[in-house]
Amino acid sequence: xxxxxxxxxxxxxxxxxxxxxxxxxxxxxxxxxxxxxxxxxxxxxxxxxxxxxxxxxxxxxxxxxxxxxxxxxxxxxxxxxxxxxxxxxxxxxxxxxxxxxxxxxxxxxxxxxxxxxxxxxxxxxxxxxxxxxxxxxxxxxxxxxxxxxxxxxxxxxxxxxxxxxxxxxxxxxxxxxxxxxxxxxxxxxxxxxxxxxxxxxxxxxxxxxxxxxxxxxxxxxxxxxxxxxxxxxxxxxxxxxxxxxxxxxxxxxxxxxxxxxx
Numbered sequence: 332x333x334x335x336x337x338x339x340x341x342x343x344x345x346x347x348x349x350x351x352x353x354x355x356x357x358x359x360x361x362x363x364x365x366x367x368x369x370x371x372x373x374x375x376x377x378x379x380x381x382x383x384x385x386x387x388x389x390x391x392x393x394x395x396x397x398x399x400x401x402x403x404x405x406x407x408x409x410x411x412x413x414x415x416x417x418x419x420x421x422x423x424x425x426x427x428x429x430x431x432x433x434x435x436x437x438x439x440x441x442x443x444x445x446x447x448x449x450x451x452x453x454x455x456x457x458x459x460x461x462x463x464x465x466x467x468x469x470x471x472x473x474x475x476x477x478x479x480x481x482x483x484x485x486x487x488x489x490x491x492x493x494x495x496x497x498x499x500x501x502x503x504x505x506x507x508x509x510x511x512x513x514x515x516x517x518x519x520x521x522x523x524x525x526x527x528x529x530x531x532x533x534x535x536x537x538x539x540x541x542x543x544x545x546x547x548x549x550x551x552x553x554x555x556x557x558x559x560x561x562x563x564x565x566x567x568x569x570x571x572x573x574x575x576x577x578x579x580x581x582x583x584x585x586x587x588x589x590x591x592x593x
Contacts, residue, residue, distance in 0.1 A: 356428045359414040490555035500574040564589035
């Protein structure tokens with residue numbers, strides 16, 4: 332497919348990204364109109380869910396491969412999924428491609444006042460990430476750093492996200508008093524070597540857990556959910572206060588109290 336793709340003459344293609352996306356949206360609309368493709372017309376948000384998930388993983392694989400053509404192609408497949416969902420929404424009268432685009436553009440402007448507004452200029456990525464979380468909380472009215480995480484994520488990705496948000500909130504890691512972790516990053520180790528060692532360790536651990544008659548995916552998800560619930564209980568005990576804004580002693584007190592909560 333790449334060979335055919337590379338032979339295509341792009342001289343007639345819309346040069347403007349907006350025009351190109353509009354053309355894709357119109358193409359999908361034609362496919363789903365009467366007289367178009369019966370399969371395309373029959374799809375719904377729910378029926379397209381597995382395809383969106385599959386295309387997402389294919390894009391991730393393409394990114395890992397470093398193949399720019401593959402990344403471009405898989406990004407196109409993701410855009411097609413977006414165009415399909417937008418067309419479904421437009422026919423239902425709930426949203427369309429334009430409203431989706433405007434909404435996310437407005438969100439990006441609001442969350443980057445240091446770029447588009449009169450907000451304080453931020454130089455470090457860490458400052459931007461911290462401000463991003465503050466703005467998200469202000470927009471949604473939520474104080475939880477963890478409730479919005481989709482639990483349908485793969486167990487390892489979900490566990491990593493729960494851990495990252497718990498640490499960002501200033502909460503101590505539950506295993507601090509346990510034995511040192513089996514995996515430690517060597518100071519002069521490259522990213523590739525560290526990933527290779529970490530992968531081998533995870534493979535070994537997964538095999539040992541499976542050989543013991545326990546499903547690794549289920550076990551990890553259960554542990555991640557338990558950590559999530561403890562964070563949520565800690566936030567409830569904080570009574571609306573942002574955990575990262577509390578004094579460390581108070582935050583740890585609530586964290587320890589949450590461990591024994593019903």
